[in-house]
Amino acid sequence: MRLRRGDAEDADRVLRLLDEAVVWLTERGSADQWGTRPWSEIPERVAMVRSLVSDGLWIAEVDGAAAGALVIGSSGLDYSPPVDEPEVYVRLLVVDRKHSGRDVGGRLLDHARAQARERGVSLVRVDCWSGGDGSLVRYYERQGFTPTVRVPVRDKEVQVFEARV
Secondary structure, three states: OOOEOOOOHHHHHHHHHHHHHHHHHHHOOOOOOOOOHHHHHOHHHHHHHHHHHOEEEEEEEEEOEEEEEEEEEEOOOOOOOOOOOOOEEEEEEEEHHHHHOOOOOHHHHHHHHHHHOOOOOOEEEEEOOOOOOHHHHHHHOOOEEEEEEEEEEEEEEEEEEEEEO
């Protein structure tokens, strides 16, 4: 697996990854997370992805194909509680299920931690949907993140995590 810096040209790759994630989530009964409609068909989500990937995008490639995407920023999203110190915030993490078992997500999260260290920042935060069977929350805990607060986002609840580096 190779990590490379992404740019706005990669927005369609990220949308494809998100569309595939919607299909996978729907198939496993977790449609409540992102719904059943592909992100590429929802103008607000397309605009959000295009905005997110304009800076801080990293693409994980396996055999030249996008296996995952990570977007990091220097602050949380508008719903995440602010902190009084510098941080690296994982704004998006999505992995192609075809590469399950290769720890693509874990390696991307390790890269976020490395970026924090490189910037002299000791706090990395991420959030995820807290519903369903709790598997996503457990995933981030296994990745070394500690749950902090849950916040409402529209009709859902999001778990915010932090890790010190």
